[in-house]
Amino acid sequence: MDVAGSDGPTGSAGAGDVSGRSPQPERPAATAPADGPTGSAGAGSVSGRSPQGAECTAAAPADASSHSASEETPRRAPGPGGTTPADPRPAETGPAATAPPEPRPRNRNRTRTRRATLLTITLVAALAVLALVSAGTGAYDIPLGDVLASVQHHLGLGGAPLDRVGESVLWNVRLPRVVLALLVGASLGCAGALMQGVFGNPLAEPGVIGISAGAAVGAVAAIGLGLSFFGNWTITVCAFVAGLITVSSVYLLSRNGGKTEVVTLILTGIAVNAFAGALIGLFVFFADSGQVNQITFWQLGSLAQATWPKVLAVLPCALAGLLVAPFYSRRLDLLALGERPARHLGIDVERLRLALILVVALLTAAAVAVAGVITFIGLLVPHLLRMANGPGHRFLVPGSALAGALVLVAGDLAARTLAQPAELPLGVLTALLGSPFFFWLLRRTRRKQGGWA
Numbered sequence: 488m489d490v491a492g493s494d495g496p497t498g499s500a501g502a503g504d505v506s507g508r509s510p511q512p513e514r515p516a517a518t519a520p521a522d523g524p525t526g527s528a529g530a531g532s533v534s535g536r537s538p539q540g541a542e543c544t545a546a547a548p549a550d551a552s553s554h555s556a557s558e559e560t561p562r563r564a565p566g567p568g569g570t571t572p573a574d575p576r577p578a579e580t581g582p583a584a585t586a587p588p589e590p591r592p593r594n595r596n597r598t599r600t601r602r603a604t605l606l607t608i609t610l611v612a613a614l615a616v617l618a619l620v621s622a623g624t625g626a627y628d629i630p631l632g633d634v635l636a637s638v639q640h641h642l643g644l645g646g647a648p649l650d651r652v653g654e655s656v657l658w659n660v661r662l663p664r665v666v667l668a669l670l671v672g673a674s675l676g677c678a679g680a681l682m683q684g685v686f687g688n689p690l691a692e693p694g695v696i697g698i699s700a701g702a703a704v705g706a707v708a709a710i711g712l713g714l715s716f717f718g719n720w721t722i723t724v725c726a727f728v729a730g731l732i733t734v735s736s737v738y739l740l741s742r743n744g745g746k747t748e749v750v751t752l753i754l755t756g757i758a759v760n761a762f763a764g765a766l767i768g769l770f771v772f773f774a775d776s777g778q779v780n781q782i783t784f785w786q787l788g789s790l791a792q793a794t795w796p797k798v799l800a801v802l803p804c805a806l807a808g809l810l811v812a813p814f815y816s817r818r819l820d821l822l823a824l825g826e827r828p829a830r831h832l833g834i835d836v837e838r839l840r841l842a843l844i845l846v847v848a849l850l851t852a853a854a855v856a857v858a859g860v861i862t863f864i865g866l867l868v869p870h871l872l873r874m875a876n877g878p879g880h881r882f883l884v885p886g887s888a889l890a891g892a893l894v895l896v897a898g899d900l901a902a903r904t905l906a907q908p909a910e911l912p913l914g915v916l917t918a919l920l921g922s923p924f925f926f927w928l929l930r931r932t933r934r935k936q937g938g939w940a
Contacts, residue, residue, distance in 0.1 A: 599877060603876050603879075603881075606875060607885075607889070610890055614889060614892055614893045617896050618896055619631055619635065620900070621665050621900045623661070624903075625661065625904070626907065627652070629656070629661075633649055636648075636649075637649050637654065663793045664793040664899065665896060667801075668790055668896045670801060670805045670853070671790070671853075671857065672893070672895025673805065673888040673889070673892040674809065674850040674851070674853050675850070675864040676869070676891020677884060677885075677888040678808075678847045678851050678854075679692045679693065679865020679887060680869040680887035681819075681843050684819040684843070684880060685822075686738075686752065689928065689932060692862070692866035694860065694861070695753070696737050697733060697758075698730055698737065700760045700764065700860060701729050701732065701759060703763065703767065703785050703859065703860050705852075707766075708729070710770075711771075723800060723801060723853065726851075726855050730848040731844075733759060733763075734847055737755050737759060740755045741755045784859055785855075787860075787913075788861040790857075790899050791910060797857050800856075804849055805854075808850040808853065809850070811846055812884050812888075813885050815842070815846075815884075817881065818839055822834060822839065861917055862921060863918060863921020865891070867921050867924055868890045870928065872886045872890060901916060902916050
């Protein structure tokens with residue numbers, strides 16, 4: 488027994504030297520025989536197993552639960568020096584772990600930016616060409632080269648003036664009308680884009696929901712009552728005040744449960760248009776013949792009475808609204824996510840809506856004060872741009888101003904030339920073209936929402 492006892496540890500050490508594993512402390516086993524350590528040492532020296540392996544084999548029935556649990560954990564190869572890494576989970580390998588993230592959003596943003604730049608350049612070029620063509624087309628035709636020469640002469644860039652009749656027609660009749668069409672179209676297009684962003688509704692437009700009619704009531708009241716307390720600004724101020732009251736009423740009446748419903752918005756617009764028409768009818772009833780002609784001009788919408796003083800009277804309001812509107816583009820993008828997410832992102836929703844309502848009223852008043860009621864420009868233009876470049880307001884707001892100016896210059900040119908020597912009312916022409924588009928948009932929105940629930 489003394490010899491076996493001295494050989495047991497030596498045998499275990501030898502087994503450890505042969506197998507490359509260090510001996511580990513023995514766990515006491517209640518069922519082991521008296522000569523178990525000596526036998527274990529012998530087994531370890533022959534088979535290359537440590538004493539712990541034999542004891543684990545002997546105690547396997549008692550440790551079944553721990554053994555089965557250890558089998559569920561995947562084994563890893565020992566590291567250098569026989570040590571096992573601390574993390575029992577295998578490292579992920581394959582395409583999912585090594586492939587870099589796909590840069591699709593960045594490429595998409597670049598593509599959209601390039602498209603927006605291309606659309607902006609196209610709109611500016613088309614607007615410049617169409618303005619020159621419109622300035623030279625009419626009952627007294629002026630060639631495009633002569634128009635360019637006269638403009639260069641007045642700007643001090645060379646060129647040559649036209650004859651007396653040509654200069655008078657170009658600079659006293661045509662160019663004031665073209666500039667006024669640019670301002671009115673840009674104001675209406677920008678106001679439509681802002682209203683759709685504020686209301687969160689693609690059917691919002693100054694003419695559809697009654698803003699233009701409400702502003703026209705203010706202008707008609709100034710004409711019918713003979714008001715002149717602000718001089719040339721009287722009609723503009725009255726139109727602005729009436730438009731502000733109208734847009735505030737529409738905003739409050741169309742809200743339900745923290746959002747603007749499509750049906751409520753359209754019904755509110757119908758009611759506002761009907762009420763405004765009734766007020767205009769009262770002013771027509773009490774007006775004289777001269778005032779009736781002016782009121783009819785406001786109802787039909789036209790640029791026939793365009794003059795440089797009218798351009799200068801409306802220019803500050805239109806420029807103020809057009810310059811301020813693009814600064815709200817980013818906040819409109821955040822508002823499109825919803826009121827609650829926008830508040831979490833730091834947007835004061837009510838203050839934003841109030842500021843944009845003021846801008847919309849200013850732009851609408853500027854347009855109505857000089858051109859009367861012209862509808863569907865603010866509805867048609869933003870939707871065409873969304874189809875071309877998406878819903879981002881950074882391009883949509885200034886792009887709607889450019890496209891609105893382009894559409895109204897083209898519409899005014901058609902109104903002057905389609906029924907020569909007569910002239911079609913511009914508001915009637917835009918309504919004829921915009922009504923089918925509005926009907927198609929209404930059907931499309933209803934189909935997407937699955938009804939007006």
